[in-house]
Structure formats: C-alpha cells, structure tokens
Amino acid sequence: MLGRSSLISVEAAQHLLLDHVQCVGETELVALEDALDRIVAVAIAAPEDLPSHPRSTMDGYAVVAADTFGASESMPCYLPIQGEVFMGEMPKQVLSRGSCMRIATGGLLPDGADSVVMFEHTVPVDDSLIEIVKSVGKGANIINRGDDIESGSIALPAGRRLLPQDLGLLAGLGITRVEVYRKIRFGIISTGDEIVAYDSRPEPGKVRNINSITLAGQARRLGVEINDYGIVADQQESFFPAIEEAVAHNDVVAFSGGSSVGTRDLGEQAVAMLGSPGVLIHGVALKPGKPILIGLHDATPLFGLPGHPVSAMVCFDLFVAPAMQKLMGYKEQSLKSGPSVDAVLGRNIASAPGRKDIVRVQLRFSEGFMQAYPVLGKSGSISTLSRAHGYIVIEEALQGLTAETPVKVYLYQ
Amino acid sequence: MLGRSSLISVEAAQHLLLDHVQCVGETELVALEDALDRIVAVAIAAPEDLPSHPRSTMDGYAVVAADTFGASESMPCYLPIQGEVFMGEMPKQVLSRGSCMRIATGGLLPDGADSVVMFEHTVPVDDSLIEIVKSVGKGANIINRGDDIESGSIALPAGRRLLPQDLGLLAGLGITRVEVYRKIRFGIISTGDEIVAYDSRPEPGKVRNINSITLAGQARRLGVEINDYGIVADQQESFFPAIEEAVAHNDVVAFSGGSSVGTRDLGEQAVAMLGSPGVLIHGVALKPGKPILIGLHDATPLFGLPGHPVSAMVCFDLFVAPAMQKLMGYKEQSLKSGPSVDAVLGRNIASAPGRKDIVRVQLRFSEGFMQAYPVLGKSGSISTLSRAHGYIVIEEALQGLTAETPVKVYLYQ
Numbered sequence: 003m004l005g006r007s008s009l010i011s012v013e014a015a016q017h018l019l020l021d022h023v024q025c026v027g028e029t030e031l032v033a034l035e036d037a038l039d040r041i042v043a044v045a046i047a048a049p050e051d052l053p054s055h056p057r058s059t060m061d062g063y064a065v066v067a068a069d070t071f072g073a074s075e076s077m078p079c080y081l082p083i084q085g086e087v088f089m090g091e092m093p094k095q096v097l098s099r100g101s102c103m104r105i106a107t108g109g110l111l112p113d114g115a116d117s118v119v120m121f122e123h124t125v126p127v128d129d130s131l132i133e134i135v136k137s138v139g140k141g142a143n144i145i146n147r148g149d150d151i152e153s154g155s156i157a158l159p160a161g162r163r164l165l166p167q168d169l170g171l172l173a174g175l176g177i178t179r180v181e182v183y184r185k186i187r188f189g190i191i192s193t194g195d196e197i198v199a200y201d202s203r204p205e206p207g208k209v210r211n212i213n214s215i216t217l218a219g220q221a222r223r224l225g226v227e228i229n230d231y232g233i234v235a236d237q238q239e240s241f242f243p244a245i246e247e248a249v250a251h252n253d254v255v256a257f258s259g260g261s262s263v264g265t266r267d268l269g270e271q272a273v274a275m276l277g278s279p280g281v282l283i284h285g286v287a288l289k290p291g292k293p294i295l296i297g298l299h300d301a302t303p304l305f306g307l308p309g310h311p312v313s314a315m316v317c318f319d320l321f322v323a324p325a326m327q328k329l330m331g332y333k334e335q336s337l338k339s340g341p342s343v344d345a346v347l348g349r350n351i352a353s354a355p356g357r358k359d360i361v362r363v364q365l366r367f368s369e370g371f372m373q374a375y376p377v378l379g380k381s382g383s384i385s386t387l388s389r390a391h392g393y394i395v396i397e398e399a400l401q402g403l404t405a406e407t408p409v410k411v412y413l414y415q
Numbered sequence: 416m417l418g419r420s421s422l423i424s425v426e427a428a429q430h431l432l433l434d435h436v437q438c439v440g441e442t443e444l445v446a447l448e449d450a451l452d453r454i455v456a457v458a459i460a461a462p463e464d465l466p467s468h469p470r471s472t473m474d475g476y477a478v479v480a481a482d483t484f485g486a487s488e489s490m491p492c493y494l495p496i497q498g499e500v501f502m503g504e505m506p507k508q509v510l511s512r513g514s515c516m517r518i519a520t521g522g523l524l525p526d527g528a529d530s531v532v533m534f535e536h537t538v539p540v541d542d543s544l545i546e547i548v549k550s551v552g553k554g555a556n557i558i559n560r561g562d563d564i565e566s567g568s569i570a571l572p573a574g575r576r577l578l579p580q581d582l583g584l585l586a587g588l589g590i591t592r593v594e595v596y597r598k599i600r601f602g603i604i605s606t607g608d609e610i611v612a613y614d615s616r617p618e619p620g621k622v623r624n625i626n627s628i629t630l631a632g633q634a635r636r637l638g639v640e641i642n643d644y645g646i647v648a649d650q651q652e653s654f655f656p657a658i659e660e661a662v663a664h665n666d667v668v669a670f671s672g673g674s675s676v677g678t679r680d681l682g683e684q685a686v687a688m689l690g691s692p693g694v695l696i697h698g699v700a701l702k703p704g705k706p707i708l709i710g711l712h713d714a715t716p717l718f719g720l721p722g723h724p725v726s727a728m729v730c731f732d733l734f735v736a737p738a739m740q741k742l743m744g745y746k747e748q749s750l751k752s753g754p755s756v757d758a759v760l761g762r763n764i765a766s767a768p769g770r771k772d773i774v775r776v777q778l779r780f781s782e783g784f785m786q787a788y789p790v791l792g793k794s795g796s797i798s799t800l801s802r803a804h805g806y807i808v809i810e811e812a813l814q815g816l817t818a819e820t821p822v823k824v825y826l827y828q
Contacts, residue, residue: 034613038632052798055619059793090609092619108609108722110620150796158801165827166632167800170625170724173613174797196503196521200447200586206468206505207523212583219451219579309521311583341754341826380472383563384587385465387580388571413754414578 009287011398012320012358015296018282019321022298025331026253028184034169039225040182041331042162048155048175051148056111058087060143063102063124063132064115067140078125078133087112102132111144118143151175161333183331188221189248190214191231191257193241193268194309199233212311212384213258220318224326226254236268245272249299253329256305256322258314259293266293269306273297276304287357287398291317303329311384316360316393342392342412348375352402362390363411374411390414422700424811425733425771428709431695432734435711438744439666441597447582452638453595454744455575461568461588464561469524471500473556476515476537476545477528480553491538491546500525515545524557531556564588574746596744601634602661603627604644604670606654606681607722612646625724625797626671633731637739639667649681658685662712666742669718669735671727672706679706682719686710689717700770700811704730716742724797729773729806755805755825761788765815775803776824787824803827 010018029043058064065081073079086104087093097103097114105111105118120143123136151157157175158168164180172180192214200210211233218228229252234244236259248255259269273281276299283296290313295306303325307314319340345365353359363374374394379386392413396403403409423431442456471477478494486492499517500506510516510527518524518531533556536549564570570588571581577593585593605627613623624646631641642665647657649672661668672682686694689712696709703726708719716738720727758778766772776787787807792799805826809816816822 034628035631038635052796053622054617089607090620108607108622145793145796149793151798157798165801166629166636167724167728167797167827169632170629170728171797171801173628174623174625174724176613176616176623178614194502194521200589201591203589204467207503209466209521210587210589212587215447215586216579216583218448219582222451223579311580311587315580315583343755344757380558380562383465383558384580384584385564385570388578388584414580 009285009292009357010283011287015283015286016321016324019296019303019325020328022279022282023303023325023328024301026183026186026329029181030184031179031181034172034178034180037164037169037172037180037182038166040164040180040185042158042160042164043181043183043331045156045160046158046172046177046180048151048153048157049177050175051153052150052174053145053147056144056146058105058107058109058111058118058143059145060118060120061106062118062120062122062143063134064097064105064109064112065102065117065119065134065138066097066099066115067117067138067142069100069102070117070119070134070137073134073137075135078135079137080127080131080133083130083132116140116144159333161331163332185225185227186253186326186329187229187251188218188226188326189229189231189252189255190217190221191241191244191248191255192233193236193257193259194233195236197233197309213307213309213314216311216315217256217258217307217318217322220315220323221326224323224330226326226330238268238271241268242272242275245276245304249276249302249304252302254303254305254322254326256307256318258307259295259309266295266306269295273299273304273306288316288320289354289357289359291320291360292357294321296321312362312387315387320360340412341415342410343372345372345374345409345411347394347403347405347407347409348373349405350402351376351396353396353400355401356398358398359396360393361396362386362393363409364389365391365411372411374409387414422698422705422770423696424700428696428699429734429737432709432716432738433741435692435695436716436738436741437714439596439599439742442594443597444592444594447585447591447593450577450582450585450593450595451579453577453593453598455571455573455577456594456596456744458569458573459571459585459590459593461564461566461570462590463588464566465563465587466558466560469557469559471518471520471522471524471531471556472558473531473533474519475531475533475535475556476547477510477518477522477525478515478530478532478547478551479510479512479528480530480551480555482513482515483530483532483547483550486547486550488548491548492550493540493544493546496543496545529553529557572746574744576745598638598640599666599739599742600640600642600664601631601739602642602644602665602668603630603634604654604657604661604668605646606649606670606672607646608649610646610722626720626722626727629724629728630669630671630720630731630735633728633736634739637736638743639739651681651684654681655685655688658689658717662689662715662717665715667716667718667735667739669720669731671720672708672722679708679719682708686712686717686719701729701733702767702770702772704733704773705770707734709734725775725800728800733773753825754828755823756785758785758787758822758824760807760816760818760820760822761786762818763815764789764809766809766813768814769811771811772809773806774809775799775806776822777802778804778824785824787822800827 084101093112125133497514500522506525538546
C-alpha cells in the first residue's frame with residue numbers, strides 16, 4: 003500500500019491503478035443503430051471493396067483521357083455525346099474512343115472510360131456535341147474500386163469507440179452488427195452518519211446526499227450503467243455487506259465516505275477484508291482529493307472517495323474515469339480526455355509544493371485574451387462547480403502560478 | 416433566397432439560419448436522475464440556504480478565535496476539551512469561553528464557537544486538554560450558513576445544460592424535479608435513385624445508405640430523438656409526401672440528397688411547396704458541403720444535405736447542430752463547440768480563395784510537436800473520416816496553408 007505515510011503522486015497513483023485494471027473482455031453483438039460510442043472488441047475487416055465499381059466524383063462527362071490530350075481554352079477538343087449514365091444503373095454501353103457520356107457524381111464509370119471531365123471545363127455545342135477546354139489525366143475525377151477501402155483491410159481496429167462516421171463506414175460495407183465489449187456496471191455507495199437522501203428534509207447536522215447523483219452523472223457520460231446502492235450507515239455490520247454486494251454485481255465500485263476518521267478507516271478495512279490485492283493506495287498528493295482510497299478485489303477496482311462533492315468529482319476524473327475506460331476496452335493510448343482551451347491566468351494563485359492542485363476557474367474573454375479566474379468558494383461548496391467553466395492543474399513542483407501565466411483549462415462539459 | 420448565383424459565406428449562412436430558429440419552448444418536469452444534459456427552461460432559485468448551519472471545513476477543535484490570540488509554537492495556549500461534536504447531530508452544548516470541542520469536517524459548529532483550529536496545529540496534552548500552536552482568526556476553517564448558496568439566489572440560469580455537478584447542487588438544495596425543455600425530434604430522409612438500405616446487397620450502380628446512420632449518430636450525441644424515414648425515391652409523388660410527413664412530426668428535418676441535378680431541384684421544390692418562409696439558402700462557400708439547401712417551414716428548419724457522407728457530416732456540424740442547439744433551448748452564447756487541440760501543419764495544403772475549406776487531418780506527435788497531416792482520400796470516401804482525428808478550417812481569404820502553420824484541430828469525438 004502506498005501513500006499512507008508519504009503521499010504518492012497523482013501520476014504514480016494512476017499508473018499503479020491502471021497496471022491492475024484490465025478490460026472486462028466479455029463481448030456482445032449489437033445492431034449498427036445501437037453501436038454508437040460502444041467499443042469495438044474484434045478488429046473489423048472490410049468484407050468487400052468500397053466502392054465496388056469505379057465511379058465519378060464529379061458531374062461531367064466520362065471520357066478516355068487520351069482523347070482530351072492538349073485541350074485548352076484556346077485549343078478545345080470536340081467529343082460527340084454517346085449517351086448518359088443513369089444514377090443507380092449499370093451503364094448500358096461501352097464508351098467508344100473519341101466520344102463521351104454524360105455522368106453525374108456517383109455514377110458508375112462506363113467500360114472504356116478512364117476519367118471524367120468536369121462540367122465546368124466543357125461548353126455544350128449542341129445536344130450531341132461538347133467542347134472540352136481543359137485536358138484530364140487518366141483517373142481524373144473518378145474513384146476506383148477499393149479506393150475508399152479494400153476488401154480484407156482493417157476498417158476499424160479493436161478498442162475503437164464507434165463514432166458516427168464509423169457507423170457510416172460499416173453501413174457502407176454492409177456490416178449490420180458489431181461485436182463490442184459489454185457495458186460496464188458501476189456500483190455507488192454513499193456513506194456517513196450525516197448523509198440523508200436528497201429528497202428528504204435534513205435535521206440539523208445532516209446534509210443531503212450529493213455524491214451519488216454527481217458520480218452517476220459523470221459515469222453516465224462515459225456510457226457506464228449505474229447501480230446506486232443509496233446511503234449505507236458507516237458501521238461495519240451495514241457497510242461490509244453493502245460493499246460485498248456491490249463488488250459481486252459491478253465492474254467498478256465507489257463509496258463516497260463520510261468525513262469522520264472512523265469512516266475512513268472503515269473503508270480501508272472493508273477493502274482489506276475483501277482480500278487480495280486489497281488496498282493499493284491511500285492518500286494522493288492532490289488537492290482536493292488527498293484522502294482517496296484505491297483498492298482492488300480480484301479484478302474489480304474499488305474507490306473510497308472523499309465526502310466533499312468537489313473532491314469526489316476531481317477523484318472521479320483523475321482515477322475512476324481512466325480505470326473505467328480501460329475496463330470498457332479503450333486502448334490505453336486513446337484514453338479519452340476532455341476538451342480544453344488555452345487561457346492566461348487572471349490573477350496569482352498560491353499552492354503548496356509537493357502536491358497537484360486542481361483549481362476551478364471561470365473564463366472571461368477580455369482585452370483579446372481568454373482569461374481564467376479561480377472561482378472563490380469554501381472547500382466543499384458544490385455551487386463553485388456550477389459556476390466554474392473548468393479547472394486548471396498546478397503541478398507538484400510549483401508554489402503557485404502568477405497572473406498572466408498561460409494555462410490549459412480543462413472544460414466541464 | 417441567398418447563395419444560388421453568388422455563394423453565401425458560412426458565417427452569413429449561419430447567422431441567417433439562426434435568426435430564423437427559436438427554442439421549441441415547450442417544457443416538462445423531469446426527475447433529477449433523468450435530468451443530465453437536459454436544458455433548464457426556467458431559472459432555478461435556491462429554496463434555502465446552503466449550508467443551513469455553520470459547519471467545520473476541517474478536522475480539529477471548535478474554539479472562540481479570541482481564545483487563541485497570540486498562540487504560537489513557542490508560546491502555545493492551552494484549552495480544556497469541553498466535549499465532542501458528533502457527525503450528523505446537533506451539538507448538545509454551548510461552547511464555553513476558554514474551552515474547545517472536538518469537531519470533524521462537516522460537523523455543525525456549536526453555539527458560542529466562531530472558528531475551528533486544525534488538528535495539525537494542536538498537540539494533545541491529555542484526554543481533556545490540548546495545546547494550540549497557531550492562533551486562528553474569527554471564521555477560520557468554517558463555512559457559514561448560506562456561504563455555498565443563499566436562499567433566493569439563482570442556483571442555475573435558464574438555458575443551462577445540466578452537468579453532473581449541477582444535479583449535485585440541486586440535490587444539495589433538496590430540489591428533486593427540474594423544468595426542462597422537451598427533447599427535440601429530428602426527421603431524417605435519405606433520397607436518391609442509387610441508394611439502397613445498408614443491410615441489402617446493392618446491385619451494380621447502387622450504394623448503401625450511409626447518411627441516415629451517420630446523421631442519426633451526430634444528432635444522438637446532442638440528445639436529440641431520431642425519426643428515420645428511410646430511403647425515399649426522388650420522384651415528386653414519393654418525396655413531397657415524405658417531407659410533409661417529416662415536417663409535421665419533427666422539430667428539424669434533413670434529407671440527404673441523391674447526387675443528381677434532378678434530386679437537388681426536387682429538394683428545393685419541396686421546401687418551396689411547403690410555403691413560407693421557404694428556401695433561405697442554396698449553396699454556401701464551403702468545401703465540402705457547397706450544395707447545401709437550407710429552408711424553413713413555419714418554425715421548422717429543413718436541410719437538404721449533400722449526398723456525400725463526408726459533406727453531409729460537415730454540413731451537420733456547421734449548420735444543423737447549431738440550429739438544433741437553439742431549438743433545444745441553449746442560450747446562443749453558450750452554443751456548445753466540440754473540443755480542439757493546437758497543432759502545426761505537417762505539410763502544405765492548397766485551397767481556393769473565396770470558400771471555407773474543411774480539411775480532415777490525422778494528428779501525430781513527433782519532434783515535440785503535435786502535427787496535423789491531411790488525410791488523403793477521394794472525395795466522398797467515408798473511410799477518410801474514420802482515419803481522421805479531426806478537421807481544420809481554412810478560411811475564405813486564404814489560398815491554402817503552408818507547412819508548420821499553427822492550426823486548431825477540431826476533434827471528432
């Protein structure tokens with residue numbers, strides 16, 4: 003276990019965690035219309051050439067390129083119109099040398115033709131003859147069989163999250179079902195003597211459960227299924243069985259701890275109780291988020307998140323989300339990171355060296371610059387997150403950042 | 416109608432379109448757990464102060480700040496421990512001057528106390544006495560009633576897309592349902608003599624329908640409901656009724672055209688047939704995407720998108736998506752734009768002045784730079800979109816960009 007006495011760095015903690023996490027492996031076949039954002043489990047090879055026949059990529063005339071040789075504005079060449087290629091049909095004739103056929107974008111190139119002259123480079127003489135004012139090379143303005151993708155080549159690699167255009171590529175190839183990794187399940191437990199359901203009126207001293215809904219929202223964004231175990235009392239006889247239940251039915255489990263020292267120890271005991279490998283990390287050089295607990299039961303990552311909503315969300319972004327993406331089957335090098343914008347700091351921010359600081363900022367565009375201002379607010383106040391546009395990172399080696407320093411702002415979205 | 420003879424610029428077309436589009440206006444009440452990414456219809460005021468009582472933000476001892484005056488490592492002050500504040504409970508005693516009470520983070524500040532000394536600045540003498548080695552000011556390490564958000568103030572404005580942290584803020588305030596704009600519906604029609612369903616084997620000259628599934632995927636990403644009307648023949652007797660049906664049941668409609676000139680004219684006739692305001696734009700100075708048709712029937716935007724999958728997707732991003740966001744109730748200034756990264760061009764790219772070019776690029780990190788290379792591929796080839804990481808924009812005034820030019824790459828995600 004790392005981090006208890008001397009805090010482990012965020013990067014070291016992330017590496018240690020991800021070294022222990024593996025893709026769930028199980029796959030399922032889904033229809034193309036249900037496959038958006040799912041992760042390809044087995045590389046998909048093209049079953050045929052796309053396009054299956056040479057086609058025109060322009061509106062114009064199918065020709066033999068050599069017949070246009072030397073054509074120019076001052077020295078046009080003349081070709082009789084042999085006929086027309088109709089959209090969606092096989093051309094009925096073979097193009098004769100010295101003539102041309104009308105063709106629209108997407109039309110099948112007739113046998114005999116090797117290129118297309120754009121309409122814009124022709125002048126109609128009458129219904130049966132055109133003037134060509136610019137020569138074309140062989141292959142001009144056509145797409146050959148297999149130019150988009152060749153039969154047998156890899157259309158999409160394993161580990162690819164399916165984008166709209168990927169579904170389009172598969173549709174173009176006639177692939178109607180995809181083998182993807184199954185969705186992963188996230189068990190969420192909220193604990194702490196002071197926590198009550200958010201639809202109740204708390205007695206003095208109690209607060210409503212915020213973390214279950216924020217963590218669920220963050221996970222839903224990744225396409226993860228949620229099992230919300232509600233609020234569990236932070237006594238061993240309630241908490242241990244809840245954790246066991248959650249671990250048995252989920253691929254990743256988080257409990258957001260009460261703030262008391264007793265609850266923190268209880269989380270560690272619970273993770274240890276579940277057996278090997280047990281607790282990996284307890285405490286990271288991070289603000290907010292320092293008291294995070296990371297463990298593993300068999301292949302299931304377990305996260306003890308701080309009770310503060312802001313800290314819990316930061317820990318989710320830095321640790322839970324990357325673990326989920328690896329469980330889901332993302333290739334490690336393509337772990338999705340959110341969008342960011344460049345800005346300059348609007349004022350000085352102090353920070354203690356030796357830990358990574360995550361500072362919530364608002365963006366203001368003024369004097370031609372995107373400026374980032376820290377959002378003021380007490381620790382644990384959830385409204386600061388709604389008022390922030392994103393956050394910046396102050397690295398461990400620094401004692402803060404001065405105004406006008408260029409920063410990268412990771413956007414909340 | 417703009418754009419037919421002299422092409423309209425992308426920006427002018429966007430402004431003209433958005434000037435004609437309005438939020439659907441209709442709202443619905445949804446439970447908090449279903450409200451992620453929905454758009455707030457009516458500003459939400461805090462019904463109570465958060466927190467409802469002053470609380471400690473640290474583990475430590477509740478004190479009267481004046482009692483710690485002058486305390487330091489060399490001159491500590493001593494305070495007897497009067498008792499403990501238990502988590503989730505109202506403190507049972509009023510703190511007496513000259514004493515302290517144990518308190519954990521989140522604990523309710525006892526009456527009489529005005530600040531908290533962190534554990535780290537105390538040394539236990541015995542079970543009933545502590546030594547304080549650093550003085551605190553009044554209000555130190557506590558959050559006062561209403562410090563997070565005050566009763567009556569605006570917690571979330573209208574037009575806000577609900578982020579996970581916003582749901583947390585509402586949960587903290589005990590708000591269990593939110594009035595949001597209803598979801599919008601997107602009708603998709605694919606047309607063209609050469610288009611067949613993607614689960615069929617096309618005869619020579621036909622191609623599988625790609626656009627319906629890519630456009631649906633792009634719209635789903637925005638939280639839009641899809642009505643897919645399949646493939647409609649590009650004859651007036653099939654096409655006009657299909658458009659009428661789609662307009663009657665959707666908030667926004669797109670048909671992706673066959674490539675033939677006849678189909679293009681048919682789209683324009685259909686939009687004109689529906690009546691005022693009719694066709695707004697036909698043709699934009701954009702590559703790919705030039706032949707886009709934009710019209711309006713009453714308040715319903717209609718888009719005639721190019722048949723090429725790549726062009727159709729580009730037009731969706733530049734025109735359909737912003738219109739959808741305005742229909743959905745996004746405030747115009749917060750129209751969501753995707754993530755981008757900065758890169759330098761890996762090689763020269765030519766472009767014609769007078770139009771905006773959208774160039775698909777791959778990113779490679781080499782020699783310490785993120786470099787963007789155009790993805791080579793014939794016009795209309797869908798595989799280029801799967802191979803690209805994103806796209807760059809070459810503005811109208813330019814004749815291209817030279818290698819090593821800094822560019823912003825808008826990421827496909």
